[in-house]
Amino acid sequence: METLRLSTNESDLKLAGEIIRAGGLVAFPTETVYGLGANALDAEAVASVYKAKGRPSDNPMIVHIANATDLYALIDGGIKGLSDDASKLMISLWPGPLTLIFKKADIVPDVTTGGLDTVAIRMPSNPTARRLIKLTGRPIAAPSANLSGRPSPTTADDVLEDMDGRINAVIMGEQCDVGIESTVVDLTGDKPYILRPGAVTKEKLERILRRAVLYDNSLLEKPAAVADPEDGVADTGFKPKSPGMKYIHYSPKATVRLIEGDDNEFRSKVMRLGLEAREKGLKVALLDYDNDPGKAAHKLFAELRELDRQGYDLVLIRTLEEKGFGFSVMNRMLKSAGYDVVK
């Protein structure tokens, strides 16, 4: 199929909305990463998202809404299904890079939630995304608009690199502000759990909720084994809360290794590995974000893709302090490196 390039102007967004209402797939910018959108209530359309991404169908999607009131139709019990914690987080942090998990209403198809009885919902702040959802008049289910396993796309060109010819249209918006995916918080249990760390940090959630927020265990343990990215699936032996957590993620074609240590250790490791690699005729790149998580998040996925295009074989990335937003960005760096940290 031919993939339309659409602008962010009103008439193009209207057309994008028509395509989604008719069951088609449109990639669109958000403040986190580009999403691949389908009508969340149309099981067939959602199933075609999995096909376009080459993604296993037990991986749940995030449902994107434009108004807080759009939430009630999607969650069990409607407005009564809203807990105090959920209300507090929505009032303080929506629209923004925060996804909340609720028990789902029956109208949400199983395919949208990967067969779970919960649904993940987010209200993005990106004006193009919000306008698109409003004009579509439907909640939009959207995973990141990349082929399964690859780094998430943060520019329209990165979307086209993976999806040209596989989807109906791409909205050619700007580079995403944040650059990594939303924080996912599960509010369906006794305690709030972070299933995926993002720009909204644990500390920020705790300040708003005035109680402890926990990281899901899978975020604290290194998986026992990491599978070959060719398989797409990591048999890591750990039991994730969300099926989406078990797949290999964010991997470029180049080998990625993380380098930790103070300035001197860092330099000597880079010298050693760089020389070794060049003796083997490998092309080596180095990414150092000066321990600035905002800068690292904004650039990481785009740079990994650019280095692939330039034919690099090995990418060395300097680690960040795993604190605040740095914890979230390190989560992505560790996954793209298959947890390979050079000691």
Ligand code: AMP
């Ligand atoms: P992506 O669409 O690539 O941003 O990934 C969406 C992620 O949201 C999934 O991989 C899950 O980690 C998470 N998610 C979505 N829905 C649920 C749910 N119902 N329960 C738990 N996690 C979810």
Ligand code: MG
């Ligand atoms: Mg993704």
